[in-house]
Amino acid sequence: QKMKIQNEIRQFEAQFEEKTEELLFLTGPNGFGGGRVPGEKLWSASIGLAAYKRPGEEAVQQDGTLTLKADDDLLHRLQAQVKPYSVIRAAVRAGRERQARFMLVGETSPARDGELEAILEELKKPVYLEDEVLGRFTLDRQVNWFEADVDWLGQTVRLSFDWDEDEAMEDSLRTAKALMADQEEWNRRVLARASEDLLELKNDSWLEEDEEELDAEKFEARLELESIEVRPDGEFCFWFEDGDLFWGHSITVEGTLEGGPEQADIQG
Secondary structure, three states, X not given: OHHHHHHHHHHHHOOEOOOOXXXXXXXXXXXXXXXXOOOOOOEEEEEEEEXXXXXXXXXXXXXXXXXXXXXXXXXXXXXXXXXXXXXXXXXXXXXXXXXXXXXXXXXXXXXXXXXXXXXXXXXXXXXXXXXXXXEXXXXXXXXXXXXXXXXXXXXXXXXXXXXXXXXXXXXXXXXXXXXXXXXXXXXXXXXXXXXXXXXXXHHHHOOOOOOOOOOHHHHHHHOEEEEEEEOHHHEEXXXXXXXXXXXXXXXXXXXXXXXXXXXXXXXX
16 A cells, blocks of 8 residues: 555656745635545645746746645645635646646745735636627636526526637527527427436436326426536537435536437436
8 A cells, every 4th residue: 555655656746857946826716626546545636826936037827736646634734724816835846748737845835925916916806708698797717617697588597608719709609699599499408308318217216205206297397497508519508406306416408509408417
């Protein structure tokens, strides 16, 4: 086990330069997170960066990553200590491949820096995108998408699309307008796909004690639309609350304008 952990660390550290240097960092809109592939003992922990600065040099405003191998305790400590959108000082080793990837060596500490703090003030300003048909969308930097509340058959739902090249965003908006212009028909088709794909599963495996089997109409009536994601090339994904059909899991229905709703799934 110990050998395995040492191997993991060695392989990870080989991606970074030998030299350790102390830099200032501006963290991004999210805190530390961790992932690991099956078989690994340690987390690949990381936090997004919005900018960094070497002593005596100008700040570099570029999306990057501060990363390390961590056990549960260290990951939890970093999540508590290092906050989103904060200026920190840290000893790091720079990535061999990617310019703005750094391996954390040791502890971080809070820091002050006028240049990085000015970048932070800019990042905290709201960013809007106006569309003459659908109205004003606001950028959510945590997930990198634009979102707006829209009226869908008399109920308010969130409509969102990824922050991307202008052309891709315009294409996403075309998808949204096509759905919004024919709400009743799309609503019917999307719900029909949900019951077609998931009703049998509900009746076979997810009935409560004393709960009677549902038909398609009752199944569809329990679903409550929360949000619609739109993408280029006519792609969309409808997100529903499951009305306790599957004990509180979300249900998604994905498809395209051309092919219609293609598959429904239960999400975690």
